[in-house]
Amino acid sequence: MTVTGRASILGTRGRRLSVGGAAVGRILGQQPIGTALVTPYVVFLAAVFAYPLAFAVYMSFHDYFFAAPGAIVERPFVGFDNYVTVLSDPAVRRSFANVGIFLLINVPLTVVLSLVLAASLNAAIRWRTFIRVSYYVPYVTASVAVVGVWLFLFNSNGLVNSVLGPLAPDPSWLVNSKLAMPTVAIYVTWKQLGFFILLYLAALQNVSKDLYEAAAMDGADKWKSFWNVTVPGVQPATTLVVLVATITGANLFTEPYLLTGGGGPDGASASPVLIMYQRGIEQGNPDIGSAIGVLLVIGVLLLALIERRFVGREDR
Template sequence: MAALAPDAGVKPRRRLLGKHPIGLLFAGPYLIYWLLLFAYPLGFAVYMSFRDYFFTAPGAQVDRPFVGLENYIRLIGDDDVHRAALNVVIFIVINVPLTVALGLILATALNTAIPGRTFFRVGFYLPYVSASVAVVAVWLYLFNGSGLVSNLLGSLSPDPPFLINSAWAMPIIALFATWKQLGFYVLVYLAALQNIPGELYEAASVDGAGTIRKFWSVTVPGVRPATTLVVILATIVGANFFTEPYLLTGGGGPNGASISPVLLMYRQGIEQGNPGYAAAIGVTLAIIVMGLSLLNRFLLDEE
């Protein structure tokens, strides 16, 4: 009964901080981390994008002049920005249809009672969990001028070879990323397929629907949340390429044909010392990516 007495005494504190004030202490480290390494840099990115920001020795107090929208105006006319944006579009155009089609086919196949399902599941997922640097190294030697793919294709292989051919560099990166992530989406589609109630298929059969009709009327609508995820993540992945153009196509080459937004930010912000401009690219991209995600979610949910 002694427990009741102190309890009664803390009522005002309880009203102020809630039933378990210690929760603040437990969640506190995360909140502090979030403020210091998320919220602050987020605000700093926006601040920097309106300044002519440059690097100085640590501790030096210098004025970084406010330049208004100058960084933003500059990126509108920057050919590298245009190319990076186009490359995101190329990636989406190659990645989304391939991922949806192959993801659905492999998930459907995996959803039947066949031997060795665990082996297939693990095998498909392996590229997704492996380090980009390691698997990019393999693709580098599969697709370079004297690589296995060029050898197999013989005279059919493009000239100049894939990775230094401006028409092929970006599509190869898109194929690489599609290959690397497909296993993840296969499992997303598999989970979505298993969530479709069997009664829907039975009802469709009773109504006389054939296999193809059932696929379009039951399966496709049933896996729509997974497809939404593919579309949203494709935008983000396309903007975030770094390892792939840096290693696979020798730094976004040839002649910037496979440059990505993040690689461009690295070049401008860190190599060439224009972090203000790089931050402006980052802010613009983040707004576009988040806007598209919201729009995708909205449109796909509306249907």
């Protein structure tokens, strides 16, 4: 073989390797190692979240019902009939109103309390580490155990009513149609507060101390420093806290299920996820439950976009 022939073959191979490398580069991106490390989590998300969501959308448009494994049954396409059934159900409409009340109480309370407590715990105080752990303990404690304490505190003969005496509500907190959901919202705020405090504590480490010193030199007191330095400095964390609290609150299930015996009294504390469980699992109508779930996802996405637009506008 001549030298020219070998050069031609090597040139052809080089072009093929170049084309192949470009194709791999387009697939893996500029950071192939990072892409390889992220791929298992992407597969996990697709298997655990994307596929169930797609299947839920499919069920919501069909007359779907549970059948024996391996059984071949007809599940005809019904269009929007399941959605019409869901939207005409008073219990479903009330559950969405309930979760709206919950979010109106829980989200602002979570943001304010977690930010104020985080700013306090970020200062040089005695027993700071112990207090931080104390706030975080309810978050990592099993809900069943913590619910038992709250039932002891807020039942008709509980400690709270004993302290309030004649001022105690009648009916009591968790069996009162007007107070059941606010009580659940306060409980969830208290239980999850430690997690959001940690988020704010991490954000406070990025706020320069020079800003506080400059504010002090300008004559700002602690309140003005907090409002003009701390609050703007942790704005990205506030956006995250609002979004996480909203998504978590919209998926409320365990707390009303345990605290109020399944959304009582008379559905006053029922959440969409609880109704979805009752319709889809207990009553054997997964198509109806899926329709509720799809509507909930759409509602949460719209709410998150609105919050991101208004709460997170200072991040940009």
